[in-house]
Amino acid sequence: MKTVGIVVEYNPLHNGHELHFHKSKKITRADAVVAVMSGPFLQRGEPAIASKRARTEMALAMGVDLVLELPVTYAVQPAEWFAYGAVATLHATGVVDCLSFGSESGTLEQLLPLSRILAREPDRLRAELDQRLAEGLSFPSAYGAAAAAAFGVSEEDAAGLRELLTKPNNSLGLHYLIALHRLGSSIEPFTISRESAQYHDPEPGTGSIASATAVRRIIANQGIEAAAPYIPEYTLRILEREIRSGRAPMNWDRFRQPLFQTLLTSPPAQLAQCLEVTEGLEYRIRRMLPKLDNSSVDALLDSLKTKRYTRTKLQRMLVHIMLNHQKAGMNPGELVRGPGYIRVLGFNETGKKLLRTMRKTASLPVVIKPASLDHPQLTRDLQAAAVYANAYPNADARDLYHDYRLPPLTL
Template sequence: MIYFVQGADLVKTVGIIVEYNPLHNGHVLHYKKSKAIAQAERTVAVMSGNFLQRGEPALAGKRARTEMALSMGADLVIELPAAYAIQPAEWFAYGAVSLLHATGVVDSLCFGSESGTLRELTPLAALLSAEDSPFREELHRQMSLGHSYPAAYAAAAGAAQGSSPAEAAEITSLLGKPNNTLGLHYLMALRRLNSPIQAYTIPREAAQYHDLLPAGPTIASATSIRRIIREQGLEAAAPYMPRYTLDILRRETALGRGPVDWEAFKQPLFLLLQTLSTRGLSRMLEVSEGLEHRIKRLLPLLPQPSVEELISALKTKRYTRTKLQRMLLHILLQHSKEELSPERLAHGPGYIRVLGFSSRGQELLKAMKKSAALPVIMQASDLEHPQLELDVQASAAYAGAYPDPHTSWMYEDYLMPPLRL
């Protein structure tokens, strides 16, 4: 592990894992508290690219959101490859933590959680890291009862950890909250990597992840902010975001680069859904348990080619909206089960892609030349790698959905250097 020595003091660096869709006042609070609890002077943010963990396109592109992060004070922003960004919690967490570990300059990780404590999550991570056969058997049993994967995982974890029905119910409730589940998988990833990175968590305050309404005059969840922008316009969401976020979103909107939502992709998506055979669909990641047949059966019944109507028609108790959105994204981006198999994902990301940095971030990059366990790249042309090809394809698909796409936007991974702020 690399530390920066200034006199007799060690300069610490905290890692945060983010999407910033968009960056709002709650994120600023998390950033400040993360630095405080870790006693860190520098921050490395691992940020998803143009498509996100819950299977959604980002409201604004990754360069715009990188600019938001740097404006807030983050020193270095690196991209979580699409191979991991559009995944269930296990692989999303493993990819992000692997990148922080591979930098060699990050000594702590701080994440938000509903519980706000590691007391229950740490022993549970130790137990589930092995994922022995009884846990797997219980997971499969819960799935066979028709539960969604998140609900089945929470129930199986409760059964594995709880020595009494009450304790099992407590664990199941704990993992019924999305940020607790992500936090658990961050801790499990640290154990799998045998990483020296110290984990911290802080409680989510006021607004929770799924809240559709603001929690106060200045705090709202990203879900709520996107709803306000969609229904009332950008200016209506101004109280819940820093001024720089608002200015960046104004600029992106004026340039025709946002706000982006799922319906912007309906034409290429429905073309693929209609022209791929059921066998072709079945090869795509997260198309499971005969969903390819369900898709083909429902397509002719839709009154119009709407992504929202398709998801509503496909949704069941077993198939959550998040699962279906990720599935549709993998179809849109042509992500096959073979190329993103668990065996391949277990190798971790193959590079550290820099999206932006500050002057202090530049010092981190200099240190990473000696400490990083992976190639550090500034543009897509710096390296040939299968995961990087998926990132480039995702960027092209995202920019292609703009009302008036420019070629330079579609190939910005090759044409644009990292942002410096």
Template sequence: MKTVGIIVEYNPLHNGHVLHYTQSKAITGADSVIAVMSGPFLQRGEPALVGKRARTEMALRMGADLVIELPTAYAVQPAEWFAHGAVALLAATGVVDSLCFGSESGSLDTLLPLADSLAEESEKLREEIALRMSSGISFPNAYAAAAAAVSGSKASADTIAEQLAKPNNSLGLHYLIALKRLGSEIVPYTIPRKGAQYHDQVPAVSSIASATSVRRLILEQGLEAASPYIPGYVYEILRREFDAGQGPNDWESFRLPLFHALLTRSPGELDQLHEVSEGLEYRIQKVLPLLGEPKVGQLIDALKTKRYTRTKLQRMLLHILLNHAKGEMTREQLAQGPGYLRVLGFTSKGQALLKQMKKTASLPVIMKPSVLDHPQLRLDLQASAVYGNACPRPSVSFIYGDYLLPPVTL
């Protein structure tokens, strides 16, 4: 049985994701699909609209056979470590033959040779990144320019920098780098993004809209406004979750616990938390009294500069919210990869994959957290509880769902 891996967030699953799933199976000739999915908090430092069980159900109803959780330690990191964690999980299953991701380029012609040259991060690359950041530009832009400068690729530096300025190309490059660093035999494929682009704020005319615009429609106009852009089963799941008071969540849902953390910590205490760096602990203290209202959106706007992107700031605030100490997520620790394969859901075909993984998996496969004591898993459980507590109508069963509920089955 040929199996393709996909790396997803489904916040929420929309028609573009269905197209990616369908084309991934077609281009790879796969019989089954394993999805590595972020938990309650996402790579851009945002809370998911609904919880991970609901999004797992979306994935299974679409056709995915097995959904594995990307640990929080990787799910809320910059592209390098997000990609490393997700690819390491796919490799650890021992059953994944291929990886298919969407990209703006729709081609590996530039990305593959670039990944070959960047897989071993050189001192020269680090110097070039630092040089560019010293001029005040953001890390993503500095990385793109530095990678172009040191790559040795036949493509021009301008072409490389232009390609890496596009978010899905950049993330795809890090998937390829992760495959190289892990020495994995998983074969990469990419397909072009169709219709809406990643950051589009409003839907295009077609039935495909970005997740950003779908969320905006839901939060500002209600679920009905987003219905043309999501499958019917996703509409049903979202309506059920919203009616149960388990969404929709956005950053303002976490306003009270976040501001409590910011108001009760000194700059020195904030400096001990992951991604609080370069004096941001003092900038936070400076802007808090100047806000018109104690809202997360206003805080991010006040903190944002050319150097500090919205995504960087959101991730930093998320680490503050979840009390992630710097020592919990060092480069050395993250390079070791995830410590387990946490199953969120499966179908009958996924059950067959799990049976096969008993022989092939290089990490423990866990259905419930009580069977393993691992620092990354403790962070996952904490994140799920914090997320559940911020829902419109929090319940103990949702807050402690990791302990009380089995994987989603279909």
């Protein structure tokens, strides 16, 4: 059975995702699809619009055969480690033959040879990258400039490289390819050009495809029915149910109280131990808190944002603070070891067959019941799910511990 892997967040699953799903199966001629999906908190440091269980349900309704969780250890990280964790998970299944991802370029012509060079990551590249990040460049811009400087390419080629990598999906795709090289994986990469809407487009264009950013904005400002033209019927149905229950749409304001309590009661030295708290940000947080006009998370982010500190970095920092993610346990030396397990979120009949095969092929424990494994990464996943559920109105013990108790979704 030929199987294609995809890396997703589905925040929420929209028509563009459905298009990518079907094109991925077509160009790879795959019989089955395995999706690695972020849990309750996402790569840009945002809470997902709905729970991972609801988004797993969307994926299965679309036709994904097996949904695996990207541990929060990797899900809330810059592109380098996000991609590494996702690709390592797919690689560890032993059943994934190819990887399909979206990109602005729609071709591997430039990305693939570049990934072979960058996979070696010489010391000079890391030094150049750190310097440009310190100057306040975004990660894609810093990575492009650092790569150009480290490998001594011409000014014209350097400009082309920076342009290529300032596109978020090109940059993320490059890191998928780098991860494949570093893992020595036989998974074959494919890329599909993004159509109509780009990753960050705040408003829908013409037609039925809008970015997830635009879909979330429509839901927040106009209600779920206004988003109906841009999302499949099953996404609409699932989100309507989650909204009625108070479990959606989730956003940063739902987490204001626990976040601010942590920020207000933690000494700077304690904050400094958390991931992404760098260059004295612990003191900037303490200085800005008393100056806020209102105590919303957006107001805090606006007050902290500078050329040096992008909103994405700051959001990830706040997630790590709220979840007490310590630098000591999530440093590059730990991350390079890869995920410690394969957590199953949902599957259909074809997915069940893949799971039976994985009993023989998987190089990591396959977790159906969390109680079966004691691992620090899994502990972080369960804690993140509990913190997320605690933001529901009238959350009870069933909500807080459902991630530990409930079996994977089946279709």
